[in-house]
Structure formats: C-alpha cells, structure tokens
Amino acid sequence: MTTNIDQPFNREAQYTAKRLAVIRSAAGAFRRRGYHNTSMVLIAKSLGLSKAALYYYVKSKEEILYECHIMVYGAMDEAVKSVRGQGENGLEKLKLLYGAFAALMTRDGLALLADVDSLKGEFQATVLARRGKIERAVTRIVEGGMKDGSIKKSDPKVTVFFFMGALNWLNVWYEPGGRLSGEMIADAFVEQMSVGVAS
Amino acid sequence: MTTNIDQPFNREAQYTAKRLAVIRSAAGAFRRRGYHNTSMVLIAKSLGLSKAALYYYVKSKEEILYECHIMVYGAMDEAVKSVRGQGENGLEKLKLLYGAFAALMTRDGLALLADVDSLKGEFQATVLARRGKIERAVTRIVEGGMKDGSIKKSDPKVTVFFFMGALNWLNVWYEPGGRLSGEMIADAFVEQMSVGVAS
DNA sequence: CTAGAGGTTGACTTTCAGGTCGAATAAGTT
DNA sequence: AACTTATTCGACCTGAAAGTCAACCTCTAG
Structure with a gap:
C-alpha cells in the first residue's frame, strides 16, 4: 500500500493517502x-487488509465506484483546461486533447468505467453530469473546428461519440507492459482520430 | 411475447420461439x-411470466448471457461471410463489413455486451474464442488493405481496435427512435472509420 | 371427454457478498 | 507508564437474487 512517506506523522495525510490507495486499487480491479x-x-486482500478495515476509509462499495468515476472525470477536466488557448485551430486543439485523454488511460492507469448503472440517485446523477460536461466540452471543440474549416462538417454528436468510443474500449483490451506501449497507442489513436474527422 | 404464429401447433417451434424471445428480451435489458x-x-415480468417459467426455457442466467453473446457473434460471422469476394480492395471490403456491423447494432437491436467476465469456464472460453475469431477476420481484411495499398500501413491491431471500440460504445448511448437514426449513424461511422484508415 | 404431455406458478431453499460491531492492537501524547 | 486516539480484525447479520420443486392449469390427440 502506498503511504505518504513525506509526511509520516501527519495523520490526515496518511488517511487520505490510504483512502486513495483503496480507490486506485479498486479501480484497477473494476x-x-x-x-x-x-x-x-x-x-x-489485494491491499493486505481485512474487509472491515476498508470501511474505515470508505462508506460503501458504491462510493468507491463513484470516486473512481470522479477521479477520471477530474483528470479529464484538467486535460480540457490544459488545452484552453492551445492549438491553432479546432483540429489541432482536438488532437492535443485526445492525446491527453489517451495518455490518461495508458500512462496514468486511469480507466473510463462503463458501469454507471450500478450507481444510484445522487451518485449516478453527478457522474452523468460530469460525463455530459466532458462530452459537451469535446463537442464544442469539434464544432469550433467545423466552423474554422479544420474539421469536416457532420453531426457533431456522432463524430464525437465515434472516437470517444475507442477510448472506452481501450479499458477492455489494453494491458500495461504488453507488446503495445501506451505512447504508441496514444499516437496511433490521435492519428486515426484526426484523419477521420479532418476536412 | 412473440410466438411463432406460422406454426401454432408445432410445439417444438413454439418452444424455440419462446426461448428466443426470452433471450432477446434479456439482451435488451442487459x-x-x-x-x-x-x-x-x-x-x-417484462415477458409476463414468473421467474420459475424462465427456467423452463433456460438453464441459468449465465446461459442467457452466453446466448446473447453467441447471437451477436453469429450475426457478425454472417456479416463476415457476406463480404467474402465483395469489394475491389481491402478498404472497400472493410467499409462493407463495418457498415454491416453498424447495421446489426442499430437496425437489428443486437448489442455487443462487454460483460465477458461474468461468464465462467467453458462459456467464457467459447465467447472469447468467437470474439477473437471476429477480430482476426477484421484484422485480416485490414492487413489485406495495407498490402494492396488502400489502407495506410500501421499496427493492424491498434487500427482495428480503434474503430471496433466505437461500435462497442454504441450500446451505451444509442437509443432506437431517438434524434439520430440508425442508418445515419451507420453511414457516419463508416465514413469516419474509412477516412481514418485510408491511405 | 379425458389422459397425459406441455407449460406455469407460488412458495421455498440456498448462496453469497455487502455491511456492522465490539474487541483488540498499534501509535502517539503527556 | 498511563492514557487517548487511530487502525484493524474476526465474527456476525442481512437482504437480495439465483435457483428448485411439487402442485396446478391448459392444451391437443385420440
């Protein structure tokens, strides 16, 4: 388990670090x-703990799933922010963003979980809202690209869902340490995506 | 429940038809x-039956899931067969096949379920084998296209998984009767896919 | 009309995973 | 050392959902 060795005596930091470890470990298993x-x-067991100990860091299994989703969408929000003002046109901006997304999945071990239906009430609503927010941000960039002429005109929603699907499917087949490196995949995805949408 | 009205007195046909109805209905819910x-x-309940009656047509819930998978891969096998000898080059062949796949998802109500991990032993092995078979068939077409110059040279596996991912993601967001017609989506997908992989 | 196969059911059992709790241990403070 | 707080655990509880079963309808053939 990863504990924060920088602040060995800071209990709150220890707690937070261990809680994060629980969620990351669960995310991988999920x-x-x-x-x-x-x-x-x-x-x-994969953390060397008993089940009961888990509940010291987490309220329920559903909360873990929720946090997994939030973690990914948080990182994606960051990626969206990081391409603000970058790129000469819509297509270039989209390439940067999509590359950042692909890196999250392959380099950072994050995964877009599809299991939104296992969340209930507030949890599900929040996750769907976050997902919608990301989709709109991507769609807006695509629409910008259609306006500035760098992206071929088409239904933006279909265009976006096409290449976002590839990202989701990554979770199923990509295995770290395999024949295909994360970087290689990310580059290929950006290339195939951009050629597919360019004018 | 859809019963076979053509053969009202053929019990075996009735049984088969009802069993199919169970699986189709379950597939939609899944x-x-x-x-x-x-x-x-x-x-x-969605079939107007009691749970016990289900077990007259089906051995277990897992078997239903298995049949759902097999149904889709069966249809995909058909699609693969139907493009044999069709298309002037690899890219054209791939477009035909991918269009057929998209039609299965949108027109025929079939869905690529991701839940292979809920199957055990023989069931899972068989489904993974069928999926592998489809993937190889598609990959072979892509490799053919790379040889005949119609598809850009790249790692075939990554190329294939990219656009196959889009197909899987369809299950999550596509809703029959929505703003976007199945045909429109299929056409857009074929277009975006083919431009993305073409030389 | 009725016998028997086909089809269906309510009520029951079983299993298993999520979640709880009070006690036990470790770590930090005085 | 004594006391307090942070962690951890074994044992237990619980509910939901899969699966079973003996009895009960309902056809159709003869």
Whole structure:
C-alpha cells in the first residue's frame, strides 16, 4: 500500500493517502474484472487488509465506484483546461486533447468505467453530469473546428461519440507492459482520430 | 411475447420461439441496465411470466448471457461471410463489413455486451474464442488493405481496435427512435472509420 | 371427454457478498 | 507508564437474487 512517506506523522495525510490507495486499487480491479465481479474482500486482500478495515476509509462499495468515476472525470477536466488557448485551430486543439485523454488511460492507469448503472440517485446523477460536461466540452471543440474549416462538417454528436468510443474500449483490451506501449497507442489513436474527422 | 404464429401447433417451434424471445428480451435489458443490474424476476415480468417459467426455457442466467453473446457473434460471422469476394480492395471490403456491423447494432437491436467476465469456464472460453475469431477476420481484411495499398500501413491491431471500440460504445448511448437514426449513424461511422484508415 | 404431455406458478431453499460491531492492537501524547 | 486516539480484525447479520420443486392449469390427440 502506498503511504505518504513525506509526511509520516501527519495523520490526515496518511488517511487520505490510504483512502486513495483503496480507490486506485479498486479501480484497477473494476477495470479488469468489472464492478460486480470484484468483491470487497478481494479489494481488501489485494491491499493486505481485512474487509472491515476498508470501511474505515470508505462508506460503501458504491462510493468507491463513484470516486473512481470522479477521479477520471477530474483528470479529464484538467486535460480540457490544459488545452484552453492551445492549438491553432479546432483540429489541432482536438488532437492535443485526445492525446491527453489517451495518455490518461495508458500512462496514468486511469480507466473510463462503463458501469454507471450500478450507481444510484445522487451518485449516478453527478457522474452523468460530469460525463455530459466532458462530452459537451469535446463537442464544442469539434464544432469550433467545423466552423474554422479544420474539421469536416457532420453531426457533431456522432463524430464525437465515434472516437470517444475507442477510448472506452481501450479499458477492455489494453494491458500495461504488453507488446503495445501506451505512447504508441496514444499516437496511433490521435492519428486515426484526426484523419477521420479532418476536412 | 412473440410466438411463432406460422406454426401454432408445432410445439417444438413454439418452444424455440419462446426461448428466443426470452433471450432477446434479456439482451435488451442487459444492454440498458447491465447484466448484474438485471434480475431474473425483471426479465420474467417484462415477458409476463414468473421467474420459475424462465427456467423452463433456460438453464441459468449465465446461459442467457452466453446466448446473447453467441447471437451477436453469429450475426457478425454472417456479416463476415457476406463480404467474402465483395469489394475491389481491402478498404472497400472493410467499409462493407463495418457498415454491416453498424447495421446489426442499430437496425437489428443486437448489442455487443462487454460483460465477458461474468461468464465462467467453458462459456467464457467459447465467447472469447468467437470474439477473437471476429477480430482476426477484421484484422485480416485490414492487413489485406495495407498490402494492396488502400489502407495506410500501421499496427493492424491498434487500427482495428480503434474503430471496433466505437461500435462497442454504441450500446451505451444509442437509443432506437431517438434524434439520430440508425442508418445515419451507420453511414457516419463508416465514413469516419474509412477516412481514418485510408491511405 | 379425458389422459397425459406441455407449460406455469407460488412458495421455498440456498448462496453469497455487502455491511456492522465490539474487541483488540498499534501509535502517539503527556 | 498511563492514557487517548487511530487502525484493524474476526465474527456476525442481512437482504437480495439465483435457483428448485411439487402442485396446478391448459392444451391437443385420440
């Protein structure tokens, strides 16, 4: 388990670090086996803890799933922010953003989980809102590209969902340390995406 | 429930038709809510049956999921077969095949379920084998296109997974009867895919 | 009309994973 | 050392959903 060695005596930091470790570890298991095929006991064991200890850091399994989603969308929001003002036109901006997204999935070990339906009420509403926000941000860039002539005119929603789907599918087949490096995949994805949408 | 009205007195046909209805209905529910969020009671109710009656047509819930997968891969195999000898080059062949795949998802209500991990032993092995077979068939076409110059040279696996991901993601956001017609989506997907991979 | 196969059911059992709790241990403070 | 707070655990509880079963309708053939 990753503890914060910089602040060994700061209890709050320790707690936060361990909580994060729980969520990251669970995220990996969810990605590999799926949410419902991953028991709390398994998550606990992979961290060398008992199931009961998990509940010291987390309120419920559903909360873990929620945090997994939020973590990814938080990182994606950052990526969106980081391309503000970058790129000469819509297409260039989109390439930067899509490359950043791909890097999140391959380099940072984050995963876009599809299991939104296992969340209820407020949790689900929030996650769907975050996902919608990202989709709109991407769509806006695509629309900008259609206006400035760098992206071929078409239905923006379909255009966006096409290449965002590829990102989601990454979770299923990409394995770190395999024949295909994350960088290679990211580059290929950016290339294939951009050629597909360019004018 | 859809019964075979052509052969009202053929019991075996009735049985087969009803069994199919169970699987199709379940497939829809699985697509919308996910496998684990769909109970047998719910599947039964949506057909106007009790849960116990379901087990007259099906051995287990897992078997239903298995049949759902097999149904899709069966249809995809057909699609692969139907493009044999068609198309002047690899790219054209790929466009035909991909269009057929998209039509399966949008027109025929089939869905590529991601939940392979909920299957165990033989079931899972078989489904993974079928999926692998499809992937190889598509990859072979792409490689052919790279040889004949119609498709840009790149790593075939990454190329294939990119646009196959889009197909999988369709399940999540496409809703029949929505603003976007199935045909429109299929056409857009074929276009975006082919431009993305063409030389 | 009725026998028996086809089809359906309510009520039951079983299993398993999420979640709780009070006790036990470790770590930090005085 | 004594006391307090942070962690952890074994054992237990619980509910939901899969799966079973014996009895009960309902056809159709003869």
